Amino acid sequence: MSASSRSLRALLPSRDDYRGLRRSWRGDIAAGITVGIVALPLALAFGVSSGVGAEAGLITAIVAGIVAAVFGGSNVQVSGPTGAMVVVLAPIVVVHGVEAVVVVSILAGCIVLAAGALRLGRTVSYIPWPVIEGFTVGIGVIIFLQQVPAAVGVASTGHSTNALVAAVQSVRDADWPAALLPVAAVVAVALIMVLLGRVSGRLPASFIAIVVVTLATTVFALPLSTIGELPRSLPAPSLPLFTMETTLSLIGPAFAVAALAAIESLLSARVAASMADTGPVNADRELVGQGLASVASGFFGGMPATGAIARTAVNVRSGARTRVSAVVHSLALLAVVYAAATVVATIPLAALSGVLMVTAARMMSPRLIALVLRSTKSDAAVFIITAVITVSFDLIIAVGIGIVVAAFFALRALSEASGVRREELPGPAMPGDERIGLFRIDGSLFFGAAERLLDRISGQQGIEVVILRLSQLQLIDATGARTLTELVTTLEQRGVTVLIKGIRSEHMQVLERLGTVDSLRHPNHLFAELHPAIEHARSHVARSAVGN
The missing domain is CATH 3.30.750.24 (STAS domain)
Known part of the structure; x- marks a missing residue:
């Protein structure tokens, strides 16, 4: 077999992907169902928060989750909509409309796919740790701020594309004291998640919190905005209308989405590999799988997908050892679409905001922040600069500037050591x-x-x-x-x-x-x-x- 043929086969699925399945299939199925329960409120919340709707978030978790599981380079990675992607997509929806997300998903998927085919998967290792942490903290802040409008019962339309400005405008425009009701729902979800998390890390705290608040809303007929009607089946795949004008206007956002998808997916896969002995990660194949996942998601009306660190971590801790667990996670969500769409439609939007606020807060780990700030002055400066630019301007620009600043300090140290x-x-x-x-x-x-x-x-x-x-x-x-x-x-x-x-x-x-x-x-x-x-x-x- 020629070197080029071996290189191509390394990017494609093989029987080795399911080695050991005979021993692990029970654990894989159990882990997949667990992750599916955890992923349901997150998929709905990320879809709503990005502006494309709960349906798109659910479609992405199902379609992209299966495609990435089969074609990706990690045996335990769980893919779908993520908070970081919401941060990028929300301004795109505001500027270009909801229809643009499907086009961006396909364009970005093709870019990530090309990056994998060109063997660019190892480039993520060049991103310094302070940049990654600053990027993560900045995303956490933005996700939290993006939930403020729903938390106070205000539509986010007409507000600034900057999350901080939009949050301030929402609080100002809220109908007080009527806004205290959705705020109470957010607080209730947060308290349930935090308390259950302290009881046991294995409990699907977000799912339980959503169920409790939804039941309370239904029983007491509380006037809270809900998700609304969802389709009871997956839509038929279709190709969106690509015009030269549309493509040119969206190519910039598509590259930003592609960069984010590549970075987050590879980081998530690397974290998963460090948590348990689940086999090596093929970084190039991971990009191919994530690229195909975003393309497939776009065909079904979904949004761009990435590897999800939180869901992947739950997958590994629940005993997953092969790709079957991620496939089962998607099938569990598909069962929700066909069997429980009516029930899901009654979930209050404020409850989803509460889930995302807690998720965002957990991304801002005080221990890790203190660790970075205590390391060196240059690393602390890189961390702060990356986080501030992420919140204030743009997350991809923040990563680029963070890398440049880190490179400057590294070169200065190298020069001084010479x-x-x-x-x-x-x-x-x-x-x-x-x-x-x-x-x-x-x-x-x-x-x-x-x-x-x-x-x-x-x-x-x-x-x-x-x-x-x-x-x-x-x-x-x-x-x-x-x-x-x-x-x-x-x-x-x-x-x-x-x-x-x-x-x-x-x-x-x-x-x-x-x-x-x-x-x-x-x-x-x-x-x-x-x-x-x-x-x-x-x-x-x-x-x-x-x-x-």
Whole structure:
């Protein structure tokens, strides 16, 4: 089998995906049903909160959940609508309308699918931890703020696309004291979830809270807005109308959604792999599976999907070991559509807001926040910048800026760790040694540190021979090699002989290509050991003294 064929097969489902199913099928089915119960209120809530409706959230959990389970790269990942996706989709709905979400779902799915086919799955490992935590906290704040309108019984239409501004406007426009009723429903859901969570982490607290508040609303005929009528079957798949104008206007949002879907799915899969021995994660295949899931969801009128960290964690803790559990989770939700759509329609919107508010609060872990803030000043700054930009502007821009800021601090630290120091010549001192400069270059010689090297060495006076020790140099880039060439050329033009000792084999090619070796006065001025270089320098100084 050719390498290309093996590469393609690695991205496709295989029988190995279900290895061990004979031993784990009971646990997988039980875990799938458990996750389905947990996922039901979340799917409904995320659909409502994004502006596309509870139906779309449920469709996404069903269709995308099955497709991602079969084609994805994780054995226990559970996919569907998530809070982070809501943060991106809500402004798209406001600006472009509900119909645009289907188009964005298909476009973003194709982008994620292409990223997987191009083997870009490992790129998520380059995102620093403070950026991820800042991003997560920012999303948690936005999700919480997005629930304020429903929590006070105010329609979010006509308000700002900024979650903080919209939350303030909703509180201002609420019909007080009538708004205290939905607020009470939110508080009741939150209290039930928190108390049940303390009793046992295995209880489906959100589901129980929704049931209790819905029953109370029905029994006492409370005037609370509800989800409303839901379809009793899945809609037939259809292709939305793609026009050039629509596609061009939505390509930017689609790339933002695709970036988010890729990042969140890969992070979720990585977290799942760390929780239990459920097999390796194929990052590229995970992107292929998530891309196909969003495309399929769009065909059925759903929204873009990602791997859901909370539901995946519940899946693993409930004993899931194969993909069957995620498939069962979707089938359980499908059974709700066909058997309980009428009951689900009576759920108060305020109750769903309560579920999401608690979910958002749990995303903002005080322990992790304190851990980041206590780590280093630079990491704390990256975390705060990412979180603030996520809440204030845009979540994808926040990740990009967070990575740039983290890279700046990393390069500064790398530059500070790099250095040039003048050393004493080893052995007994000899006449003329003061005219020999032995310089050791440590760490990295790259664009962030190269200029300092040039100034440090070229500024030396009263030296006839310079020996550059490069054996401790760990990294050199094109800028560093070019700066080294300029240094040698400058010194030679001033009449200072330059000797280079200990070029590492992995650095030789770039130094040869950028002229460092050729800039030496003589090919013999390149040494593998220090002692011959010092002997050569002393003989050169001695000849110079005789000549004078």
